[in-house]
Amino acid sequence: MRKVGGAHRGVDMWLVQRASAVYMACFIPAFLVLAWGRMPLDYAAWRGLFAPLAMKLAMLLFVFSLLVHAWVGLREIFIDYLHVLVLRLGLYFAFWTMYAACLAWTVDILWGMH
Amino acid sequence: MQPKRPFFLNLLVFRQPIGAVASILHRASGALLSLAVPALLYAWMLSLRSAEDFARLSAWLDGGPGRFLILAGGWALGHHFLAGLRHLGFDLGWGETRQAARRSAWLSLGLGLLIPALMALSLWT
Numbered sequence A: 001m002r003k004v005g006g007a008h009r010g011v012d013m014w015l016v017q018r019a020s021a022v023y024m025a026c027f028i029p030a031f032l033v034l035a036w037g038r039m040p041l042d043y044a045a046w047r048g049l050f051a052p053l054a055m056k057l058a059m060l061l062f063v064f065s066l067l068v069h070a071w072v073g074l075r076e077i078f079i080d081y082l083h084v085l086v087l088r089l090g091l092y093f094a095f096w097t098m099y100a101a102c103l104a105w106t107v108d109i110l111w112g113m114h
Numbered sequence B: 001m002q003p004k005r006p007f008f009l010n011l012l013v014f015r016q017p018i019g020a021v022a023s024i025l026h027r028a029s030g031a032l033l034s035l036a037v038p039a040l041l042y043a044w045m046l047s048l049r050s051a052e053d054f055a056r057l058s059a060w061l062d063g064g065p066g067r068f069l070i071l072a073g074g075w076a077l078g079h080h081f082l083a084g085l086r087h088l089g090f091d092l093g094w095g096e097t098r099q100a101a102r103r104s105a106w107l108s109l110g111l112g113l114l115i116p117a118l119m120a121l122s123l124w125t
Helices: A010-036 A043-049 A053-081 A085-111 B018-049 B051-062 B064-091 B098-124
Strands: none
Touching: A010 A053, A010 B064, A043 B018, A043 B051, A053 A085, A053 B018, A085 B018, B018 B051, B018 B064, B018 B098, B051 B064, B064 B098
């Protein structure tokens, strides 16, 4: 049986970490090239960058990948260094909640622009 | 019972192989980036909210603490990105010989430092 808070979900986590990494590794250079093309980046050009729906969706997917990737990475660190189960679960929960809020915040930032 | 052996584990005296240095810095930079996420979202929100907030943020980022954070972030993201590509390569079976792995470890560390160096150059010239 899997132990609560344990390290026995390795394969799922490994795959999630790779998939999110690959998406970000493609998105970041593409984004930098697009932003570079709008230099000098003043306020109007910067907002214009996030105006198309395709960019909003790509950006949302990027932040989602980032949050998932960060959570899996932190989880790994907690498993390695934090051997008090209550503390480890507490931190899982704290970061999970914080990152869920970050995702909602991202939706608000992207679709709240007018 | 384990046989009694001499025990020496002073991490400050150990000389780590270069792969271990690249690996621990991959972890450290990842932890820093993970903790920076809410601050980055906050800055991103300000940058898109109004022309005044955009100007305020730009001015702050151009100051001492802002520039330091930009360089630290450039290093953390750069090294994490490159060391991450290195790990993805290992997953595909690329560069697994000792020489190749040592070379790519040096490369991730060196290019990881080159990124903030170039950023500093463009900030101060």
